[in-house]
Amino acid sequence: MNYRGMWAIYSFEMARAFRTVGQSVASPVISTVLYFIVFGSAIGSRISDVGGVQYGAFIIPGLIMLTILGQSISNASFGIYFPRFTGTIYEILSAPLSFIEITIGYVGAAATKSFIIGLIVLITANFFVTFEIMHPFWMMFFLVMTCVTFNMLGFIIGIWADGFEKLQLIPLLIITPLTFLGGSFYSINMLPDFWQKVSLLNPVVYLVSGFRWSFYENSDVSITTSVTMILVFLFICLGIITWIFKTGFRLKN
């Protein structure tokens, strides 16, 4: 293993984030505050408890997921798209690094950022509502797995995209709807039967549900299903990345 090489990519990517640290921290904080004002206080005060959890507290896990998913996709896709765009990728490709090492460098850094942002949202939420985390281990498990998996997805998008429009398109057209319809602000049990079934096709439902379970033991699908599903996504992403590096898809000619 070329540990130094991996570290070089990782720390380069982290330094890039720290150059704009204000922005990186401010945007999730501001959006969290806005969600709490709108959903937590204004609307939430008129909504009864969901499954015994006060609405303001109920939305915290979903809110964290919402933020992390968006940030992961945009961070990781930009992180690999930009060197492709400027051409500096030549150096990475000609270095003695395996594709696993390159992926660990980029995805690791992007996932670290997402993880930190997740914690920032959690801390911000703490100022608005009181909540407890019943299963801290599982909470961390879901947080880390989500960061890793969705940053891989972002990495894939960043390799697939051949223009800045496409880089924006996927998050806008796919990720945003999926996260909003993924039960971040409601329990899918509130939906009519038919839409509950449709929701089960949405991978985000399993993440939010599992994550919420780790807070309140309150979930839409069983915890086992959630864990299985996230592992399935992880392996799908790994498979696609392996294929990309094997074939050189859009990285090598």
Added chain:
Amino acid sequence: MTHAISVHNLEKIYDNGFQALDDVSLEVRRGEIMALLGPNGAGKTTLISTICGIVTASAGHIDVFDYDIIKDYRKARSCIGLVPQELTTDAFETVWKTVCFSRILFGKKPDPDYIESLLKSLSLWEKKDSQIRMLSGGMKRRVMIAKALSHQPDILFLDEPTAGVDVELRKSMWQLVRELRETGVTIILTTHYLEEAEEMADRIGVINNGKLILVEEKKTLMKKLGKKELVLDLHSPLNDIPADLSEFNLHLVQDGHQLVFTYDPAKQDNGVVRLLDCLKDNSIKCKDFNTRQSTLEEIFVQLIGDA
């Protein structure tokens, strides 16, 4: 003795079906400077990129110091430093950071002393804390050279190192390349300029349309190809070349207003002086004259014609 690089029957067909390399075989000796000459689109960059692992070969195989570039890619790539044709740098990084980054990327221990001496030798030390976007084009090119040398490679690829570089910097770059060769580094450079190849290289390879037309010692090649022309503007036009001048390689152009003498400048007795004497004896007067070196294009035409 193993070669620094051996390329065997390399083919490259790009996804769009374009064949950029056609059965290229090439051996680069240890410690030599090899210049790859060829017109735009000949396949020089494709060849270099394939050796460095940026482009995947369609057929054939490549060894770098006996390491297969696919199977033993770590060892092969560790030996190579690449300065690509395009100036691609991380605009917001500082010179120091970007050069240190390259070294670690290649798996080497940080070595601030070495990086310091490297930057000094490239006259970049004063700029070490500047962001790359604030440097001039020539300085950026030197930063890319520093990045390529940061991990102390045994082989250095310079893809058109002197494109868009002023005369002075070009000279200092040639100097740098010679110094590197002294330390045992094998250097492969591409260029459009015959002059540059002539100045620098031990051997010259000529590529055209994806084919390696020839690889030759520089001295042999220059002798073969480095023809010069003396163009004489005549006072009054000639219809035919006088019989007295038949021993010279002459022809008339511009309706007999110009007489062109093709000769080999490398020869001791190249005939220029004798020709001028003969012209005088035959009372042929000249208004003006100039000489020109055969251009690379003409050499290619000649080579392709011969092939």
